[in-house]
Amino acid sequence: MRTYPECIPCQVSFALTTAKKATESEELVGKLVLEALGIVLAHGLDHPPPLVAREIGRRVRERTGVEDPYREDKRRHNRLALELYPQLKERVRGAPDPLREALLLAAGGNVIDSIAMGEVDPSEVIPSLFEGEFALDHYGALRDLLPRARRLLLIGDNAGEIVMDRILVEELLRLYPHLQVSYAVRGGPIINDATMEDALEVGMDRLCRLVSTGDDTPGVILDLCSEAFVGDFTEADLVIAKGQGNFETLEGRGDPRVFFLLRAKCPTIGRHLGVQGGALVLFTQG
Amino acid sequence: MRTYPECIPCQVSFALTTAKKATESEELVGKLVLEALGIVLAHGLDHPPPLVAREIGRRVRERTGVEDPYREDKRRHNRLALELYPQLKERVRGAPDPLREALLLAAGGNVIDSIAMGEVDPSEVIPSLFEGEFALDHYGALRDLLPRARRLLLIGDNAGEIVMDRILVEELLRLYPHLQVSYAVRGGPIINDATMEDALEVGMDRLCRLVSTGDDTPGVILDLCSEAFVGDFTEADLVIAKGQGNFETLEGRGDPRVFFLLRAKCPTIGRHLGVQGGALVLFTQG
Known part of the structure; x- marks a missing residue:
């Protein structure tokens, strides 16, 4: 399934939630949410939504060092x-x-x-x-x-x-x-x-x-x-x-x-x- | 007030809602939501949130020709x-x-x-x-x-x-x-x-x-x-x-x-x- 426009706010919310679970630094959370926007933009609407979640999850892990926020x-x-x-x-x-x-x-x-x-x-x-x-x-x-x-x-x-x-x-x-x-x-x-x-x-x-x-x-x-x-x-x-x-x-x-x-x-x-x-x-x- | 990370999913939702009110074209809605991500990224977190809403609102008006979706x-x-x-x-x-x-x-x-x-x-x-x-x-x-x-x-x-x-x-x-x-x-x-x-x-x-x-x-x-x-x-x-x-x-x-x-x-x-x-x-x- 391709990504619907409606999926995008959810993807951004996912980035926020995941980042907040991984770090208490508001500055880093802000940085990660902005980076997630870049990831969503780079993928556009032609990929299934889970692919973007994968990239966002990876970015949060890389930046926070937290292997599994959930x-x-x-x-x-x-x-x-x-x-x-x-x-x-x-x-x-x-x-x-x-x-x-x-x-x-x-x-x-x-x-x-x-x-x-x-x-x-x-x-x-x-x-x-x-x-x-x-x-x-x-x-x-x-x-x-x-x-x-x-x-x-x-x-x-x-x-x-x-x-x-x-x-x-x-x-x-x-x-x-x-x-x-x-x-x-x-x-x-x-x-x-x-x-x-x-x-x-x-x-x-x-x-x-x-x-x-x-x-x-x-x-x-x-x-x-x-x-x-x-x-x-x-x-x-x-x-x-x-x-x-x-x-x-x-x-x-x-x-x-x-x-x-x-x-x-x-x-x-x-x-x-x-x-x-x-x-x-x-x-x-x- | 500067923009909090928590504001960003709301700004993206605002873009989606506004675009959907202005056009029935799912393709255009998708385009507008992606463009909104670009607007949010360009502003970062150093501006008050209403400034981003203004830019998103303008973009929707420009692209759809609908002067007032609300x-x-x-x-x-x-x-x-x-x-x-x-x-x-x-x-x-x-x-x-x-x-x-x-x-x-x-x-x-x-x-x-x-x-x-x-x-x-x-x-x-x-x-x-x-x-x-x-x-x-x-x-x-x-x-x-x-x-x-x-x-x-x-x-x-x-x-x-x-x-x-x-x-x-x-x-x-x-x-x-x-x-x-x-x-x-x-x-x-x-x-x-x-x-x-x-x-x-x-x-x-x-x-x-x-x-x-x-x-x-x-x-x-x-x-x-x-x-x-x-x-x-x-x-x-x-x-x-x-x-x-x-x-x-x-x-x-x-x-x-x-x-x-x-x-x-x-x-x-x-x-x-x-x-x-x-x-x-x-x-x-x-």
Whole structure:
């Protein structure tokens, strides 16, 4: 997806937020926000937005020496989601269609990202995880393909919701025991996206193969990814790409193996998809 | 006031909002937002924020040919506020200290700006106009100076709240009949700031002398203003400068004649003033 004009204020806000997390120097924050404007200008509107986020994240790291400004946030989100795990697991296993419920939950888990910048009371989060249905719903197509699939690649998005991804992986392996599942994380810290550290924190390594994209884009630009990741991507019979960043970078390939699973977090992506902002979607463009 | 890093995402959002009001061409909107980044970069952080808004507003006008993208909003805000006029007037006249009430109301009127982009139900607006007290309160100093003042300049801010300014002017003239009051509007359309057209729409011309700053900055940079305005400013015994833009451009002069009257509309200006975001303030730096 190319960058919409509406994405630009968000990119600038991202630079401000990230810089403020990395340094208390107002002067340096100001410098970084101005440099971010230069980065946005240099990219224009012809690239997917995650590429600009990558460059801004790198610039903040370089200038502040802080490797991961969101590390504490991510730990907190993982902890919060792990506290919810027993309830979520029970909910999925008790549902009429546990796989569908796990998919809804994995998309709904995105909500942790948008609200959990401060301290969050888990009891406030739980109800919103179970709200709604898929506004775009290719669940039937996915379910039809699963019994014949041998390799499935799940591309993760944020910390915190990675716990919901774990429940989804558990359900997939329970229902399709012969499925080889790989779970992909970002190759370096960017925003609150899950990295290898997060995957280990929530125990994903005990369930399935972990692979890093080898790149710190908050999405997947195959030309920038590691050989290992491209191998998993190429050999997969099914790919589930979670979240907005993975959609923005992988959409438009018309690849029938790729299913996008996300909450359309802003009105702009809602408009792009033809759904309301905030809607949950599961779809393939194949 | 210099520009804070926090101001920059708002300036970029302003460019987006203004461009979208002026044209339906997404391509042109994108171009304008990118050009706005260039304008922000060229100014850096050493100028008051309204100067950048002026340049962005001009660029949108030049590229779209739309002279005033906010004209319809301003008309709607004026109409809405005029509907409230009888109630507001009654409230002021019935208050124990009508002048203080009129000042609170004129500061509170800023709320119309922040909520009235869509259609607003007047009954929802009224209560918030009467919320709170001044968090910085130099009312006593202003009241002490008023009986000896001969010329007072009130510098307006937004359309809509100009109706509350009218009530303030009416109260000033009732209590101090010998006071010569001038009311200043922007010299050209910028955001939803009141221009001569708005002053006429709400009947301000029937009460006092109207003067234009002669400039389309959403604030007052004296070097850019008309001779007429600078004359009124120089000769005034008292100046009441309304709203955030007038504060950002006139603060730091240490001029005891100037009283700032505003709602601190964002956390950044709240921090600058040492008050909560959203607080009403009336103060002089003299």
